Amino acid sequence: MPVYQRVQPIPAPSSALRSDSRSGPDDSPHRLPAIMLMYSLESPSLTEVDGARPHSEMAVPIRSRSVRRVGKASVSTDTGIRVGADVVEVHQVADSVAHFGDRYLRRIFTEHEISSCSGPPMVAAAGLAARFAAKEATIKVLRPSGHQPDWRCMEVSRHPEGWCSLSLSGHAAVLAERAGITELAVSLTHEGGMAAAVVIALCRPLEPKVKASSSHLGEPCLCGAL
Amino acid sequence: MDEMIRAVLAEHGRLPVDVATIRDDDDLYQAGMTSHATVNVMLALEDELDVEFPESMLRKSTFESITSIRTALSELTGP
Numbered sequence: 221m222p223v224y225q226r227v228q229p230i231p232a233p234s235s236a237l238r239s240d241s242r243s244g245p246d247d248s249p250h251r252l253p254a255i256m257l258m259y260s261l262e263s264p265s266l267t268e269v270d271g272a273r274p275h276s277e278m279a280v281p282i283r284s285r286s287v288r289r290v291g292k293a294s295v296s297t298d299t300g301i302r303v304g305a306d307v308v309e310v311h312q313v314a315d316s317v318a319h320f321g322d323r324y325l326r327r328i329f330t331e332h333e334i335s336s337c338s339g340p341p342m343v344a345a346a347g348l349a350a351r352f353a354a355k356e357a358t359i360k361v362l363r364p365s366g367h368q369p370d371w372r373c374m375e376v377s378r379h380p381e382g383w384c385s386l387s388l389s390g391h392a393a394v395l396a397e398r399a400g401i402t403e404l405a406v407s408l409t410h411e412g413g414m415a416a417a418v419v420i421a422l423c424r425p426l427e428p429k430v431k432a433s434s435s436h437l438g439e440p441c442l443c444g445a446l
Numbered sequence: 447m448d449e450m451i452r453a454v455l456a457e458h459g460r461l462p463v464d465v466a467t468i469r470d471d472d473d474l475y476q477a478g479m480t481s482h483a484t485v486n487v488m489l490a491l492e493d494e495l496d497v498e499f500p501e502s503m504l505r506k507s508t509f510e511s512i513t514s515i516r517t518a519l520s521e522l523t524g525p
Contacts, residue, residue, distance in 0.1 A: 308482050309482075312460070312483070316486055316489075319486070320486070320489050323489060324485070324486075327485075327489065328485060352482060356482075364505075366505065367501060367502050367503065367504050367505040368504045368505055368506075369501070370501045370504065391501065
């Protein structure tokens with residue numbers, strides 16, 4: 221029974237925000253990561269991008285990874301967004317299935333993931349490779365300082381409409397909770413013998429760590445801004 | 447033990463260099479071992495010694511060198 225689960229995609233933002241020419245006209249929720257990245261790179265304060273208001277579901281503080289000088293205090297601003305990506309060669313997964321068989325499958329993947337990846341061996345291997353990439357991308361997002369979670373604690377679910385989501389359980393859920401992760405989004409792809417996945421996590425706002433260099437602390441309003 | 451570890455690395459580690467040229471303390475990830483290849487190495491080692499790596503051992507440091515793999519296997523197989 222997962223202790224932490226995030227399976228619902230955030231609704232696609234308004235059309236004004238889909239003007240990002242880098243991503244094409246696709247309306248699927250899979251576009252969201254690219255748009256969110258645009259925010260993190262171009263609009264740390266989430267005010268306006270190209271004149272458009274950010275979607276309310278996305279109105280979380282996305283902070284810069286820096287130390288800001290405010291008055292005579294240093295305000296450490298931890299990041300509010302994490303990104304992980306991984307790529308896997310499909311034939312390597314096919315080779316592993318051929319060599320280790322069921323033991324490989326059941327050590328790495330959940331029942332749902334195995335059943336989601338049926339068909340001819342290379343077709344199934346492509347889906348499995350993308351899911352393995354998603355698990356590795358998730359580990360990069362969770363940033364474990366000790367041991368990493370069992371791969372089966374990170375499950376990719378494929379929904380009938382075609383999009384995928386992530387569910388965490390066990391040690392993965394614990395790490396997500398410790399990191400303050402409130403949202404997870406995943407996108408999978410495979411082409412030309414390669415499979416890849418990108419995972420994006422939003423973290424809840426953390427209290428800023430203020431180090432005073434003198435008796436003057438930063439203005440109180442900064443806490444709300446971070 | 448070291449001979450078996452090297453044989454497993456040669457077959458499943460997908461290293462771009464000859465395993466014979468890798469020293470015991472060399473970093474296998476620096477040498478080119480991927481995360482997916484690590485899974486294969488892990489499963490092959492389990493097959494060889496009839497053991498199973500617990501979740502607590504699933505960390506990069508466990509598989510980062512021949513020495514660290516030997517240490518982990520010694521913990522699993524006992525004295």
